[in-house]
Amino acid sequence: MTQAKQRLLYETDYLQWIETTVDDLRQGHYDRIDWDNLIDEIEDMARSQRRSLKSNLIVVLLHLLKWQYQPEKRSSSWESSLLEHRYRLRDDLQDSPSLKPYFETILAESYIRATKQAKAETGLPIDTFPTECLYDVTSILDDDFLPD
Incomplete structure (x- = not known):
């Protein structure tokens, strides 16, 4: 062809x-x-991996914030979601170790997005949540870490 x-x-x-x-x-x-479209598709694959990592990171941060700042509403579904999205993060990082620096680069931005979403979902004022992320990379990826 x-x-x-x-x-x-x-x-x-x-x-x-x-x-x-x-x-x-x-x-x-x-x-x-069809080199032009093949190159575009390969570039899209890289963007897709980065988007997936960022999306899963925001979900983890959101649930950590809700867990920490709404202890009375803690649920097994939050914990289950944390586990699932942590698995996805670790899988992405294992499949593509070169994403680790990107993960660290987007942590602050992702945290800001997670706080805005936490405000929307919880009804708590935005100033309830610290302006800087309290969770380090190790804690974010640790299945056993749940903030008090």
Whole structure:
């Protein structure tokens, strides 16, 4: 299949485009590869991994804040959500260790987003929550850590 047909296939049948591209790569038919879309897809994969990490981090921080600042409403569902999203964080970091510096870079920003969400979900004033994140990376990833 020519590059032009591959580009058209990308627009009309994404799964078939992937399968054809993989097959062409395996067979060494590099002249048939839709390089522009393949490069875009690889870049999207990296962005997707970063988005996933950030999303899971915000959920963990949100539940830690709710756990700490609404002790009367603690529930097994919060604890379960913490476990699940911590698993996801650790899986992401294990699969892609190069995400660790990114994790540390986005911690402060993610914490701010988590405090805003905690305010919205709990009804507590925003100044209830510290402006700086009290949780370090080790605590965030530790299944047994629950703030008092």
